[in-house]
Amino acid sequence: MTTTDNTTGTPASGSDDEEVWRGFAADDEEEADVVDRRTGLALQQRARVLVADILRPHRRSVALAIVLMVAENAVMLAGPLLVATAIDTGVPAALAGRPAPLAWAIAGYAVCGLAGAGLRAAFLVLSGRVGQDLLLDLRERVFAHGQRLSLDFHESYTSGRLISRLTSDMESLSDLLEKGLDGLAGALLSVVGITVLLIWLDPVLAAVVLAGFAPLLLLTRWFQRRSRASYRRTRSTVARLIVHFVESMNGIRAVQAFRREQRNDEIMDSLSTAYRNANTSAFLTVAGYVAGVRTVGNTTLALVLLIGGLRVVDGALALGALTAFVLYLRRFYDPLDDLAQFFNSYQSAAAALEKIASVLDTPVGLPEPARPVRLPEPARGELEFDAVRFAYRRASDRTVLPEFSLHVPAGQTVALVGATGAGKSTLAKLAARFYDPTAGAVRLDGVDLRDITDADLRSALVMITQEAFLFSGSVADNIAMGGHGSRSRAEIVAAAAAVGAREFIEALPDGFDTDVRKRGGRLSAGQRQLVSLARVVLADPAVVLLDEATSSLDIPSERAVQAALETVLAGRTALVIAHRLSTVLIADRVLVMSDGQVVQDGSPEELLEGGGEFADLHAAWRASLA
Template sequence: MSAETEPAESTIGTETEPAESTIETDLEWRGVGDDSEEVTRAAGLKLARSARTLVAGLLRPRMKPVVLALVILVLENAVMLTGPLLVALAIDTGVPAALDGRPAPLAWAVAGYAASGLAAAGLRAAFLLVSGRLGQDVLLVLRDRVFRHAQRLALEWHESYTSGRLISRLTSDLESIDDLLDQGLDGLLGALLTLGGITTVLLLIDPVLAAVVLAGFVPLVVVTRWFQQRSRASYRITRTWVARVIVHFVESMNGIRAVQAYRREARNESIMDQLGNRYRDANADALLTLSWFVACVRAVGNLTLALVLLLGALRVTGGALEIGALVAFLLYLRRFYDPLDQLAQFLNAYQSAAAALEKLASVLDTPVTVAEPTDPAPLDRPRGELRFEAVTFAYPRAPERIVLPEFSLEVPAGQTIALVGETGAGKTTLAKLAARFHDPVSGHVRLDGVDLRDLADADLRRALVMVTQEPFLFSGSLADNVALGRPGATRAEIAAAVDAVGAGFVHELPEGLDTDVRKRGGRLSAGQRQLVSLARIVLADPAVVLLDEATSSLDIPSERAVQAALETVLADRTALIIAHRLSTVAIADRVLVLAEGRVIQDGTPAELLRTGGDFADLHAAWESSLR
């Protein structure tokens, strides 16, 4: 990548520890540079609102299964509430009746209890089926939405937002949301329904003992409020550190050649240990918060149960309460604190998922700066005429640094232009503007007279193809990689494209065109990968070809093979060639020498060599480097 492009973030050699705040991390793309507490709090509130909006948008189209799950949950809780009442009925009415020779009331009470148990089991299974399907549907939509949106975001966003962080969004963050969906309806609404129903029944059985139970809510409310605040902060930190762990792992594995070549293993292990320790400590802090909350809930519940047992026994001995009613009250009370445990687990999952949702919302809220037009202009038969009209450009993350100041250039259809100059002169920026990886700050880039911003993406990609210094090959067959720009091509057309660029090595591969090139095309050499990328162009047949340092990483034999292929590829096509190796420039009709985003020389290679100047100096320096 040339110097004018912004460098991607890297943590592989980071010595300093990353900041714990997820707000600054996730909002840095938006330009939030003020570290003040007020700005950070406002950013956090904005993310929280975005997260809630995201959840509402996901659930709104699925209200039928949500309502069905709620109905099943209400019925299940209603059935479960009848159990202790039937126990009280059996003790206070059924047993005395059986002793008097009338077993029917006891039999009905026992049968009713068994029926309620079976009904509750069936309703539980139905609820798990409906809620589970709902949760997986939501996850599928969310995963697809994040993936689709990330593919549409600007190239600069991907250069600044590391792949490891994006992987974290689609893995660990979605897992946190999955945990919440598993417990959401059951852990929250089920617990609230159970608490409400049991509270009502307790008040009906004995208001005095119910008042004792309700008094225990005072410390529970205080503890719950503390838990919400503490766990929210804890889980925001855990989401940050798990992302850092994934980032370091992904970058270390992607750069494994450099790691092993420079004996980087020990340092990488040290960094991973540090990140892993911080992630462990963050999780430990979150679990400690949960354990204190659960312990407090259990302590309040057990103390309340002991007090109710004491007071209830006194009321039974005093004749104010039946023994069966006391048993039912105690059974309800035992069930009363089970939902509180479920509520604690839900709150724990909720805080983790809330932090994950904030991060996912920050990705989805990132605007698509290079957006496809709503009413695109047609481009049926592109000729390949390129024009830059008073184009000004600066990268969004460094708007004060103007890379191209009022740049104008006309490239007639079918002409091959070479762009040369020192690193940072603006060559790669021009190629990226022509490929519409970025839009200019002002001015226009036109293809056949149509502003690129008015072209549909499909039309632009058919008309223009870019080849980079290191072409990317996907895992799979060589044929599939050649057909990348034209998936519907026949086998014969793919083979013809391969032969057209002189890629004879294909016939020597074990399975020919069906050979798996493996990850990033690792089975092929750099020169072979570049020939595959040129075969893609022949097959796709674009009007414009952009070559960004296409031969700079090749050895001399490979470079010659690629240059020979270029003569076929560039024939009758418009081409912009960016090259430091001036041997590639020889095939150009015209050479532009750039400096600080301006053209300082323009002419054929022979003219510029004859007249002297910067191009002649660059050519002389290149020739001396070959000796």
Template sequence: MSTTDEEQWRGVAAEDVEELDAIVGARLQRRSRVLLGSLVRPRLGTGLFALLLVIAENALTLAGPVLIAVAIDTGIPNALDGDTAALAWCVGGYLGSGLGAAALRFAFLKVSGRFGQDVLLDLRRRVFDHAQRLSLSFHEKYTSGKVISRLTSDIDSLHDLLEDGLDGLLTAVLSVFGIAVVLLVLDPPLGLLVLAGLIPVLWVTRWFYLRSRHAYRGTRGAIAKIIVQFVETMNGMRAVQAFRREPRNERILAGLNDEFRRANKTALDVMATFTMTVRLVGNLSLALVLVIGAVRVVNGGLELGVLTAFMLYLRRFYDPLDELAMFANSYTSAIAALEKISGVLEERPTVVDPESPVALPAAGTGRAVTFAGVEFRYSPAGPVVLPEFDLTIPAGQTVALVGATGAGKSTLAKLVARFYDPPVGTVALDGVDLRAVADAELRRAVVTVTQENFLFAGSVADNIGLGRPSASRAEIEAAARAVGADEFIRALPDGYDTDVRKRGGRLSAGQRQMVAFARAFLADPAVLVLDEATSSLDVPTERAVQRALESVLADRTALIIAHRLSTVLIADRVLVVEGGRVVEDGSPEELIAHPSGGRFAALHRTWLESLA
């Protein structure tokens, strides 16, 4: 269920929940069918070819019992009289139909397999690409574990449907209809008796579909919670082991496993009831046909070969109904999975690329940043973070933001980087509203370095090169030297070619931060945002970075958020933010020397005392 769907439940009276569940359920199914149709439609030709192959295969398979009946009633008696032609034709035809059916089965599996894999690859690509395009606000509320669940277990459910379910469905439907026609032709009274048994089968099939649909929604939600728990635990393994959280994690996972077990038990109970009913009806029909047919054979009203063929067909008539059950099982599981996947695909970015972008004016190394009447909150029902905020940062100025946690400093950085759009007011670069700037141009103009810097598995050079993919090796190394990272990089086992491993785990926190700095400097942005970017550096490294910052930030617009005043003091201007408002504004020297004192002066005194 997407965020939009979940919001429909809020404020709903208990007596209306069932009705709302039905409405939402119908909407989810419709959305899932639309998604499935969009995946199948481009490959309709391949699907129809697979259908023709399975029709031909079933036609050859249905010929077998007829040939056996002819052999019993005509071929064998003629052979006893010395004429073996009819029996030879029956035997040859049976072998030929068997070989032809096998060849067609081989071709069908190849074609249907390619069809299924194409659908799955398309869906996996859609989900991955769409998730990358969604705004930061989506990823902050929708955990990575849920996205992984969509790309793994949910797509696996669709894989089961396409690989086995469709094959079973086509074979079962063609067999049931084909055999029904043959039974009516062989003996209408017995054929009608068999078809009467379909009435309870159709009823229980409808019951099975309705019940299993709800059951499999529960299994998809339960397995997603388990994957989320796994991902969260593995990502936080250091904290888990440091604070001995293993027992609590085990209790949480045990509870989630129990929820998954109950959901699966419900689904299996429904499946077992359906299968039992179908087999019961099939066995009763088989017994009735055998008794009635035997009486008619004894009385001369039915030939033995016809009864034999009828029994063979009847066995094949009810066996495919089990295949229909398996298909219904796979289908309801896949539809439940598609409901989850389509919910992700239905999400829309809250920060969108403009249809008619406006180019930023030509400028030097820096650009002016302007906040005009900005009001911002992270959700419509959330608290106001910035109440009517106004600020102008001239091009080339380095501004430091200080203040207590939650004052709104990081929010300002996110707005400048356009991770969010303010619902009221504008954030502009050189007078151009960020909403009018093409995303690619904005990412070249504004680069953010955060405290939680992220490195990808690969070499140090590759991670620095993300700042500008076209950069040469010499430019990458120059960027590293500019921030003082060259020395420690060359000391690594393979220098710039050293694999930093997952999340940069081979490097220390300070080293990862230095690589992130080099990446940002290589990008050569007009506006550089440093959000607690020096918090992971030790004192000697921080001093080296500050020396590099003084030269790299020259004539470049910079926004520095830091609690360390040693970093703040290199700024041209300091803004003290409180409750989303600027309460002090001036150079570091002016604010420190303020005659009546102030918040920044108090922070500075506290910092000096901490150094004593």
């Protein structure tokens, strides 16, 4: 049974899936273009399981599509037999004054052509619908699962790679579904059917054709191995290219401010070259396979014409039978070209599917409890850190919190101060259950956070960060997030008024319906923070976590947010992380932290009077205002 590191959601050292996990994370490593054999087999197995899972709801449609394809191939295979019948029976009969056999052969050939076209059209419509349904299902799965994955996953697995999973990898799968599977099924049915007919028409010539199978099998095996490695490399390189593009565009201000354009161009050129080389390798592999197949095919055809012609001269073979044999032989090797194209699409899609399966197979870092415990209603907001130990990665040499205990009574506002890296933000993330402690427990109202459902925890606790992230859409929509989108306009307006945001919102071009644009770019930093505080009022949680909520604001904005905070924090438990001591002074209690330990604990007044680190921080802050 697989064991999982609660901190990161990855398999613990020594678990059965540890090496497999390294393969799943392989595209995060610059050198991991090709995985080892064991990991590669595990990836392929995961991909097969995923395919079976997404196909299960479409079993009937897939079965019907197979029936349509078999019927189409059956009527199309009848064509050369009708040609042979027309040459060997119909033409002599027509010359003898009996045109009916020739007419029936011609009519049969026309009917087969029309039936094949109709069956083909029905198959394409059905297979296209199923293919799009599969892609829709897969996209929704990746997106939904991505939202449930741990914070640690998203901090290590860049957004650019997730974008690659949902774009270029999905496009590879789309190409396979639109062209490849049709080519594969048609080619296999044609090859099997034609082989049977060739043996039936003339076993001697069929033996010549079957002798060509040996080099074809060797060639196909070589192509499979070579192309799989090539396409894994293309999927990794295109992911890195997308990562660099997304990072460069998201950081465009820094790029232009520090004139990094040339360096970014060099990196993009290097990544583009690597992607081109990977694709070139894949194309050369396909070209080698197609050339080999056609060489074998043309050689076989020449031998068949030579031997077959001699047998016709000797009277051992009818001319119509040889004609049908040659027609079937052309149809025999043409599908092998289709197989080459299928393998080309398949290897690209298989590599893409392995990447997608690795994301979907990533265990949720913080699973829902098997037996959840309900919080008291309403939640009081009492927080307790009981002998908590924490390291961001189990293998890390540095423990952020060596052993931390803290009790925060319900309704108390506690400020956390200290140097960067002291462990302040880690405490907030543990309280929000973005991570689970390595040891010990974090409790809310006496209940371990690991025993509380995510829905209950998010209703009782809200975290506000420095970023104050807003989504594209109206101001009202962004505030309504606090009530899970189910609050009335009157409640939204009241929440904005409670934090002093109503006036500036109503002054916007469309008031509460104004689109804040990407990441809230239409609003200032202070306005975005006020909107996020209005969310808290609407959510009405028992616990509020503030992580540097005022650090990026100018003085007027900070004062507006400070006033709003007094409303938001009233009657609620709060952990306030701040470097600006103006925010700290509203707290009931101050904890000064250093290396994951509390070195001072008391009210702001007590710590200022007693001297020590907090008094020094306060003096430095006052001096900075002068």
